[in-house]
Amino acid sequence: MKISLPSNSKMHTKEFTFGVATASFQIEGAADTRLPCIWDTFCATAGKIRDGSDGKHACEHVALFKDDVQLIESLGVDAYRLSISWPRVIKQDGSLNQQGVDFYINLIDELNSRGIKVYATLYHWDLPQHIEDQGGWLNRQTAYLFADYADKITQALGDKVYSYATLNEPFCSSYLGYEVGVHAPGLASKAFGRQSAHHLLLAHGLALKVIQQNCPNALNGIVLNFTPCYPLTDTDADIKAAQTADDYFNQWYMKPIMDGEYPAIIHDFDDADKPDIQAGDMEIIKQPLDFLGINFYTRAVYSTCDKNEFVQVDMKDAPKTDIGWEIYPSAFTDLLTSLNSTYTLPPVYITENGAAMDDKIVNNQVDDLDRLEYYQAHLNAVNNAINQGVNVVGYFAWSLMDNFEWAEGYLKRFGIVYVDYQTQQRTIKRSGLAYRDFISQRQ
C-alpha cells in the first residue's frame, strides 16, 4: 500500500513543501540542563498524566540530535518543524542561556547543511515555571516577557531559521491549560481561559512585530488548531450550538488575528468572564502574517440543550484513532475552504496532521496501515481544498517520531517513526516509508 495523489496535483511538485514536526518538551529530554517549566510541575502532580510519566527523558533528542537529523534526512523531507524551549534558552534574569542557544544552533546548522529548511515555533506550551509563579498567562506582563524572549532568540538564530511561528495552538494553552485544567498549569475557570487567551494573542502580536524587524527575510506567522464544528441534526438549535462552539473554540483565535476583533459571542459573556482588553491591544494582535499554520486532526459534533450552550456529542459508531478522535477527513477540506471564504488568508501551511494508532513492533517492523490510510485520506482532503482555490503551500506530518503526548504520557503514539523508550531505538514505520516514497516521487 502506497500514498499517492493525482499526478496533476499541486502537491505533487517540488514547489510544495513536505516536512515532519515535533515540539521541544515532547522529545528533548535533558530536563536538567534547562529551567523547569509548567509541564514539569504538571507532570509531578499526581493524577495529571495518565501513565504518571514526565518529560525528563522523552526521546533524549538533545543527546541524539545528530542521529535524529540523519533520520529526518533519510525521510527525504524538505523541512523540519521544531519548537524552541523558552526555559532552555533564557535564564531566570531574562538573559540568553548560551548553552541552550548553542544546542539549537548546532541542530539547525546540521539541518541546514543537509538542505532541510527549519520552521521554528517559539512557544509550544513550555512556559518557564518562574513566570507561571508570577501568574503565567493570566499576567499581562508575560506577553512582554515573551516578546523579549522572541527578540533575543531571533537575533541569535537569525536567518538560519527559514520560518518563525510565534505560538503553537493558543487554544490549547488557554482553554485546556487555564479554563478546563487538563493541561498545564491545570487551572480551571472560564475567566482564566478567556484572559489567558487574550494575553497569548497579545504576546503573538508583540512578538511578531519584533521578529519581522529582526528577520525580515524569514516567513513569520502563527500556528492555530481547528476542530471544525458540525451540528448533530439540521435543527436550528443544533446549528446554533455548532456555530457557537466554532466561535468559542476556533474563531476566538483566528478572528482577532485576521480582523482585530473577537467573535460577537463575547458580548453575551458575564462581565466577570470578559477578558481585560486594553486600548490598542486588538491592533497589536492583528499583525500581517507571512503564513498561517493550521493544525487539523478531527471534527466535533454539537447539539444544544437550553440557553446559549453547546454540548459535544460522542459519535459512538464512527471510526476513531487510538486517542478517540473521530476520523473524518472531509472536515479538513470544509475547514480550509470555509476559512478561505471567510478571511483573506496568507499562504497556508498544514503544520500538523496525523494519527495516534495502537502500534505493534514485530521483527523490527511496524505495519501501521491504519495510519497510512489516515495520511492518504487527509492528503486527498488537502488536495481537494487546493483544487477549490485554497493556497496551501506545505504539509507537515505530526509527528516525526513517537513522543510524550501531554496528558496521555507515552501511551499514545503519533510518530511515523517508532520509538522504543527503553533503548531509544528509532524504527521507521510503514507509514513513514510510504511518506518517504511519496515525497521522493514528486516532479
Ligand code: FCB
Ligand atoms: C497538538 C499538539 C501537538 C501534539 C498533537 C497530537 O494539539 O500541538 O503537540 O500533541 O496535538
